[in-house]
Amino acid sequence: MELSGTEIIVESLKQEKVKVIFGIIGAAIMPLYDTFGKTEKLPFKNILTRHEQGAIHAADGYARATGEVGVCIATSGPGATNLVTGLANAYLDSVPLVAFTGQVPTYMVGNDAFQEVDITGITLPITKNNYIARRVEDLAPIIKEAFYIARSGRPGPVLIDLPKDVQQARCQFKYPDKINRKGYKPSYKGHVRQIKAAAKKIMEAEKPVIIAGGGIINANASEELQKVALKTNIPVVNTFMGLGSFPKNHPLSLGMLGMYGQYAANQTISSADLIIALGTRFDDRITGNLKQFCPHAELIHIDIDPVEIGKNIAVKIPIVGDLKYILHQLNDYLDERKNSSWLIEIKKIREKITPQLEEEKGELRPKYIIKCINEFFKGEAIIVTDVGQHQMWAANYCQFMHPRTFVSSGGLGTMGYGFPAAIGAKFGCPKKPVVCISGDGSFQMNIQELATAIYNRLPMIVVLMNNGYLGMVRQLQELFCDRRYVSTSLAGSPDFIKIVEGYGGVGFRVNKKEEFYPILEKAYEMNQFVLIDCQIPQEENTFPMVQPGSSINKMMGVEQS
Amino acid sequence: MKHTIAILVEDQPGVMARVASLFTRRGFNIESIAVGHSEKEGISRMTIITSGDEKVLEQVTKQLNKLIDVIRVRDISPRNVIERELILVKVHTDSLSIRAEIIQLVEIFKAKVVYVERDTLTIEMSGDEEKVSGLLKLLKPFGIIEIVRTGRIAIARTKNNGQRT
Numbered sequence A: 001m002e003l004s005g006t007e008i009i010v011e012s013l014k015q016e017k018v019k020v021i022f023g024i025i026g027a028a029i030m031p032l033y034d035t036f037g038k039t040e041k042l043p044f045k046n047i048l049t050r051h052e053q054g055a056i057h058a059a060d061g062y063a064r065a066t067g068e069v070g071v072c073i074a075t076s077g078p079g080a081t082n083l084v085t086g087l088a089n090a091y092l093d094s095v096p097l098v099a100f101t102g103q104v105p106t107y108m109v110g111n112d113a114f115q116e117v118d119i120t121g122i123t124l125p126i127t128k129n130n131y132i133a134r135r136v137e138d139l140a141p142i143i144k145e146a147f148y149i150a151r152s153g154r155p156g157p158v159l160i161d162l163p164k165d166v167q168q169a170r171c172q173f174k175y176p177d178k179i180n181r182k183g184y185k186p187s188y189k190g191h192v193r194q195i196k197a198a199a200k201k202i203m204e205a206e207k208p209v210i211i212a213g214g215g216i217i218n219a220n221a222s223e224e225l226q227k228v229a230l231k232t233n234i235p236v237v238n239t240f241m242g243l244g245s246f247p248k249n250h251p252l253s254l255g256m257l258g259m260y261g262q263y264a265a266n267q268t269i270s271s272a273d274l275i276i277a278l279g280t281r282f283d284d285r286i287t288g289n290l291k292q293f294c295p296h297a298e299l300i301h302i303d304i305d306p307v308e309i310g311k312n313i314a315v316k317i318p319i320v321g322d323l324k325y326i327l328h329q330l331n332d333y334l335d336e337r338k339n340s341s342w343l344i345e346i347k348k349i350r351e352k353i354t355p356q357l358e359e360e361k362g363e364l365r366p367k368y369i370i371k372c373i374n375e376f377f378k379g380e381a382i383i384v385t386d387v388g389q390h391q392m393w394a395a396n397y398c399q400f401m402h403p404r405t406f407v408s409s410g411g412l413g414t415m416g417y418g419f420p421a422a423i424g425a426k427f428g429c430p431k432k433p434v435v436c437i438s439g440d441g442s443f444q445m446n447i448q449e450l451a452t453a454i455y456n457r458l459p460m461i462v463v464l465m466n467n468g469y470l471g472m473v474r475q476l477q478e479l480f481c482d483r484r485y486v487s488t489s490l491a492g493s494p495d496f497i498k499i500v501e502g503y504g505g506v507g508f509r510v511n512k513k514e515e516f517y518p519i520l521e522k523a524y525e526m527n528q529f530v531l532i533d534c535q536i537p538q539e540e541n542t543f544p545m546v547q548p549g550s551s552i553n554k555m556m557g558v559e560q561s
Numbered sequence B: 001m002k003h004t005i006a007i008l009v010e011d012q013p014g015v016m017a018r019v020a021s022l023f024t025r026r027g028f029n030i031e032s033i034a035v036g037h038s039e040k041e042g043i044s045r046m047t048i049i050t051s052g053d054e055k056v057l058e059q060v061t062k063q064l065n066k067l068i069d070v071i072r073v074r075d076i077s078p079r080n081v082i083e084r085e086l087i088l089v090k091v092h093t094d095s096l097s098i099r100a101e102i103i104q105l106v107e108i109f110k111a112k113v114v115y116v117e118r119d120t121l122t123i124e125m126s127g128d129e130e131k132v133s134g135l136l137k138l139l140k141p142f143g144i145i146e147i148v149r150t151g152r153i154a155i156a157r158t159k160n161n162g163q164r165t
């Protein structure tokens, strides 16, 4: 069958079972979109966003919520460079994406032609791999490989640059059924001897703690994690990326650790004698001052990416491989244990300070908002956040019960991620409620995607925590710059309700505490796009927190949490 | 500490850039780099001489291995490898006596004169680090006009040795 390059792309996407793509058209990618137009039954939805950053974050949110590869498209030049933030975001959080970019024709590449940029050069350090399709014959093998690389091993974004003449050239099409790259063979099975050694260590330890990271979610290993933890009664702390991998309401769950984590989680790992680290990279937001991190603990580290093992912290027992497989095996080597005295010790730490979600009366405050969301959705909604204080409130207080119900930008901390990512998550999981918890600053970074959400009639709820500030930075200024609030006031923000209405959506403003729950209920029942503008106190802080550079068991503001 | 890193890569566009950018990002400097086809079609071999502490080296090795185009990375310890570099040097020869002196050096070092002009000599030599720098040091006083070096290449002495990573 002889096909054009763009027909090959459509066929290949079909083979990869792609269900939706997000993108923006331009001259260099027009042949591909024209083929969409000519294809009688396009095998996927083609969604026009209003900014390429919106497209790639939507693809990213889709991928995190579903576990499938997200796909986005941009034209050459500025279209391609608008993907850069999204690629870095996905790269740091190990999200499987395939991004297609238009490019000037091969005979013009290198001439500084109109809208030509070296996008493979630009994205080299922020993609798992990238390609320029120089010949039409290379297209199918490249796409096959790109999807395989994006989703296998440690997932990540892959970019394919498509010169216009290659899109238009024709060749025989056959989708390869396998790839063979000598330099890419992720190892999935851990070393049995190491797994046995880990089991022995775990049985001998007196104060073991599990740190469950994003790797658990990527490996779909939540069930295996729960089996191991329950069998051995080992408490579980989650990294930010690992939230959802272990039910938050379980007695063994200590919540999130790190700079803005829970007091109990940070204290517990600081007095542990064994840390079982699963799919985490010991980012500095988790470790605080590295030298004082877990001074009494030995470390078992299991990860699919050998690079992460020993990168920041010395490891006693390293195991490289797939967490689902390894935890399953590990469980077989473990015996049941009670851990009573250690659990009592932890209980005492927790009693000292338990985050109070209840507030008696008065203003509408963030924790109360989260409490309502918990009560209403009972952990069954997909919570997508932007970046800032609201993100930390969501991470700490939302009752996550299932993997892939927390979608948020971790490694890059990308403001503007949340709203388009929520759109992507809704496309991926139309049956699940999707709640985007955003901030007045972050929301304005991709506010144009209101068109995408409302035009496509996506029933979703944006809970806007409106504090009039770039709150997270304002908090740092309050604490460390004598309240010099330079460039953090958002005075000049629009009336968000009017903006939403302008796009044809519905918005409610909530000032009083008692109004929130009924409005949330109503918003959900309306089954359409609704934004709830929550007027929260302007100088609310995210406590407790670890001062940058300090050790994680020294938290400030513990009483105020 | 100096390291000789041998990398097998697939001949893909951009592979040099990928490898080089990793070194830059980790603050590892490349002292020399040599690339050429290997014994297998479609596969090239890079020899990189670099220096840095063990921990950074381990990271670089792992990061290199992570690149899709990289097939294998070996840190070959200098004891077990044969190292060579080819250099071309052009030197000033003001007088006949100086020319004779230089030619004598060339013979001692088993180098070769490959081009002669009225007032210059161009010399070719290959050898290990010690030999190359030895000759260059002795030629320096005569006035070196130009040096061109290929960068060092290395091969393990036996089938299996020289392997650390």
Ligand SMILES: Cc1ncc(C[n+]2csc(CCOP(=O)(O)OP(=O)(O)O)c2C)c(N)n1
Residues within 6 Å of the ligand: A386, A387, A388, A389, A390, A391, A413, A414, A415, A416, A438, A439, A440, A441, A442, A443, A465, A467, A469, A470, A471, A472, A473
């Ligand atoms: C793209 C981008 N620019 C700047 C920052 C730095 N930054 C981190 S949080 C924050 C404030 C976020 O404000 P808002 O969205 O209103 O959330 P709040 O903290 O008020 O809840 C800023 C400016 C960032 N993370 N990302």
Ligand SMILES: [Mg+2]
Residues within 6 Å of the ligand: A388, A439, A440, A441, A465, A466, A467, A468, A469, A470, A471
């Ligand atoms: Mg704000």
